[in-house]
Amino acid sequence: MADTSDFRNGLILKYKNDLYTIIEFQHVKPGKGGAFVRTKLKNLRNGKVLDNTFRSGEGVETVRVERKKYQYLYKDSSGMILMDNETYEQIAVPAEIFGDGAKLLKESEEVELLLDDKDSIISVDLPVFVYLKVIQTEPGFRGDTATNVMKPATLETGAEISVPLFINEGDMLKVDTRSGEYSERVKN
Numbered sequence: 001m002a003d004t005s006d007f008r009n010g011l012i013l014k015y016k017n018d019l020y021t022i023i024e025f026q027h028v029k030p031g032k033g034g035a036f037v038r039t040k041l042k043n044l045r046n047g048k049v050l051d052n053t054f055r056s057g058e059g060v061e062t063v064r065v066e067r068k069k070y071q072y073l074y075k076d077s078s079g080m081i082l083m084d085n086e087t088y089e090q091i092a093v094p095a096e097i098f099g100d101g102a103k104l105l106k107e108s109e110e111v112e113l114l115l116d117d118k119d120s121i122i123s124v125d126l127p128v129f130v131y132l133k134v135i136q137t138e139p140g141f142r143g144d145t146a147t148n149v150m151k152p153a154t155l156e157t158g159a160e161i162s163v164p165l166f167i168n169e170g171d172m173l174k175v176d177t178r179s180g181e182y183s184e185r186v187k188n
Contacts (some may be wrong), residue, residue: 004057013060019116023040023049045136070091070111072109074096104177106130140166150163167185
């Protein structure tokens with residue numbers, strides 16, 4: 001059992017029967033009344049951010065977690081198949097845990113799993129950017145350059161994103177996995 005004096009960014013705690021990580025915290029000592037700690041907590045299961053205030057010295061239950069690197073191998077009916085980089089053991093992870101980022105992963109991409117003390121998966125951290133090839137998009141025409149005009153493009157993983165008009169088939173793109181949006185074109 002820990003208390004508010006142990007708070008630090010990244011600390012994982014059990015709060016309201018769910019797991020949260022501390023994004024930001026601030027000890028406040030008003031001129032009148034007791035001290036308190038203002039926090040921003042991020043739910044590890046659904047990603048929602050919650051503002052909460054704890055009384056100074058209030059006890060909280062911390063959770064020990066482990067981060068392990070896995071390599072994404074392929075997707076089948078049981079989910080996303082990952083391989084432990086150290087033991088080469090393969091596990092199936094439900095695609096829902098990956099969220100929208102699952103469609104941006106290509107084989108052999110490395111992900112990080114957050115595991116609790118019972119080795120159950122809490123969350124999956126994808127690489128921030130992935131590099132994918134455009135396999136199908138409509139050609140852009142000269143003169144169609146009004147401000148920020150976008151067109152759909154299909155990537156090598158089957159994901160469809162919006163890209164600027166100057167992107168052509170065969171181009172390599174840097175895609176942000178957090179938002180699923182085009183970031184920039186990459187030289188081959």
